[in-house]
Amino acid sequence: MKLKGKAAVVTGGGRGIGRAIALELARQGAAVVINDPGLGRSGELTTERPADEVAAEIVQAGGRAVANHESVADHQKAGQMVQQCIDSFGSIDILINSAGVVRERMIWNMTEDEFDTVIGVHLKGMWNMSHHAIRHMRKQGFGRIVSLSSDAFKGTFGQCNYAAAKAGIIGLTRSIAKETAKFGITANALCPVADTRMTATPEVAANRKRKLESGLITQAQYDAAMQAKGPEYVAPLAAYLCLDDADFINGQTFHVEKGVINTYYFGEDRNSMFKVGDGLFTLEDLEECLPRALLNGIPPIVPVVKRDQAQKAGA
Ligand SMILES: NC(=O)c1ccc[n+]([C@@H]2O[C@H](COP(=O)([O-])OP(=O)(O)OC[C@H]3O[C@@H](n4cnc5c(N)ncnc54)[C@H](O)[C@@H]3O)[C@@H](O)[C@H]2O)c1
Structure with missing residues (x-):
């Protein structure tokens, strides 16, 4: 048991x-607050209580767990969740x-609510939880x-x-790592691929089939x-990053799925241009140098679309 004596909150647990x-954390001896309001895939309310089921499963196996049904998107409730872990x-x-x-x-079809909801749960939710948790973690020096990020x-x-x-x-993970390393806190991100109700949908399967049929992916892919x-x-991998001995891994992002783990390295400088003298790159300088110097060897994110094709696409 490598996490004996540790207390954890798992949101969406x-x-x-x-x-x-x-x-896995419970198997390694950690006591766990299982947070989950039991929402539908798009965040709609349901009567399901999966947090209770997971907490019961852990307790039945001899571990320690309690359930929490609040939303991480609520700043105050996020603080209460952290407090629940400390109290329990x-x-x-x-x-x-x-x-x-x-x-x-x-x-162009997305509503403001659809944008705000997703940002609210994933990004603001992470900030909410981290903000409250770090206030305690920094006092204890650990x-x-x-x-969970994503590709x-x-x-x-x-x-x-x-x-x-x-x-x-x-970005938030890397900032937390920089701000809190001196307090013995690490923050890392995972980009997983796993079959869950979020990903194993008929639409996702149909989309893959379409990509195969239109030659966008190979049969092997x-x-x-x-x-x-x-x-x-x-x-x-998540449990490994929580070990005492994983203190040297901080601010990193890993891709992880069955049979493969890889790291990403962000933010390194690739090509640079320098302007001596007044330091001002004029529009003409950019027209001449940017495509052949600065973007040299940088693969395009998307193929170039010519004006006549674009007009057809939008018509
Ligand atoms: N499954 C994948 O392949 C995959 C790929 C990339 C990233 N991810 C990320 O991994 C994480 C877990 O995804 P999953 O595939 O297990 O999805 P899932 O739908 O199986 O589980 C997500 C859980 O989060 C809960 N939840 C939703 N809103 C919440 C809120 N406001 N507060 C607390 N809990 C809430 C849901 O009730 C659900 O039980 C997500 O952040 C997802 O974006 C998953």
């Missing part, structure tokens, strides 16, 4: 990846931010924060709210994507 991480188990040592909802739509941070179709939130989680991979393949 009633289902999917949060549940798998909560069970004496401290808060570990915070796992796994709560999540999706509201998919192209940006803390571990693991937040969607790279940009994705029909999920600009989600992509923005997940990219924000990486399709087969790999369709292979079953549960959230239990994500959980051990």
Whole structure:
């Protein structure tokens, strides 16, 4: 038991990846607050109480767990969640931010509410929880924060709210790491791939099939994507990042799924241009040098679309 004596809050801990991480932390001896209001995939209210089920499962296996049904998007309730952990188990040592909802739509069709809801749960929710937890963690000189980002941070179709939130989680993680390292706190992010009710939908399967049929992905890529991979393949890495000995890993982002883990490195300088003298790059300088010097060797995010094609697409 490598986390004996530690107390954790796992948001979104009633289902999917949060549940798998909560069970793994408990298996390693941590006492866990399982937070989950039991919302639908898009955040709609339901009568389900998955947090109770996971807490009961842990207790039945001989561990310590309590349930919490509040939303991470509520700043005050987030503070109460942290306090619940301290009241129940004496401290808060570990915070796992796994709560999540999706509201998919192209940006021109997306409503303000759809944008705000996704940012509110993923990004603001992480900030809410981290803000309250860190106030305690810094006093005790120890803390571990693991937040679920996503490869969607790279940009994705029909999920600009989600992509923005997940990219924000990486920036927030790196900022927390810089601000709190001196208090013995680490913050890291995971970009998982796992079959959960968020991802294993008929729409996602149909979309992959469409990509295969239109040649956007190979048969091998399709087969790999369709292979079953549960959230239990994500959980051990989250638990590892919570160990005392993982103090040297701070501000990092990992991709994780069944059979593969990789790191990302962000923010390194690639190509640079320098202007001696007055330091002012004129429009003419940029027209001449930017495409061939600054963008040299940088792969485009999307293919160039010519004006006549673009007019047809939007008509
Ligand atoms: N499954 C994947 O492949 C995948 C990929 C990339 C990122 N992620 C991220 O991992 C995290 C977990 O996703 P999952 O696949 O397990 O999804 P899931 O839908 O199975 O579980 C998410 C849980 O969060 C809870 N939740 C929703 N809103 C909440 C709120 N306001 N407060 C507290 N809890 C709330 C839901 O009730 C649900 O039980 C999410 O942040 C998701 O964006 C998942």
